[in-house]
Amino acid sequence: GAGVSQSPRYKVAKRGQDVALRCDPISGHVSLFWYQQALGQGPEFLTYFQNEAQLDKSGLPSDRFFAERPEGSVSTLKIQRTQQEDSAVYLCASSPTYNEQFFGPGTRLTVL
């Protein structure tokens, strides 16, 4: 079956631009997670949704980062006024239970 999909796969932004990253979870998965992976590092947790409710946003690095999942399916991670330190791969994962998370291919964001 279809896995987690993310778009775009690559995004280049000029510093100061706003970007929106999309995640389509596996159908029926209640939980959705966003992670940020810097080059050569492990993923770092950003935020977590259960259906449309954002239950944990403690990992969002600043108020420039905003995530939503209005209908409990597709999610969007928005970054306002991008900075060079935002350059990373943004990974989305979904889960049917609390036991296992399935990751998408990621969006590689480069801020110039």
Added chain:
Amino acid sequence: ELKVEQNPLFLSMQEGKNYTIYCNYSTTSDRLYWYRQDPGKSLESLFVLLSNGAVKQEGRLMASLDTKARLSTLHITAAVHDLSATYFCAVGRRSGGGADGLTFGKGTHLIIQP
């Protein structure tokens, strides 16, 4: 704050040899995960360990969990080149059930040479 430490961070080994990757974590957790990541790719789930003493095996990889020692190991038996990748362990940020985000180690970059 939950911290997850892996060692070694880099490992070069020959085909046919055995080796173990270690994962220590700092606070109580009842869920530990192992993932594999190939260059430029996303994370592939290898094992989910949910209880003390849990042991799981898939092919040449075996993972175990000791919650009292806060230690998990990933053992590689008779390594083959196809196992070259970066391996991450990750721990649930909260104990007591319920979904939540994971805290990852820095990863072990494994190179297996002929």
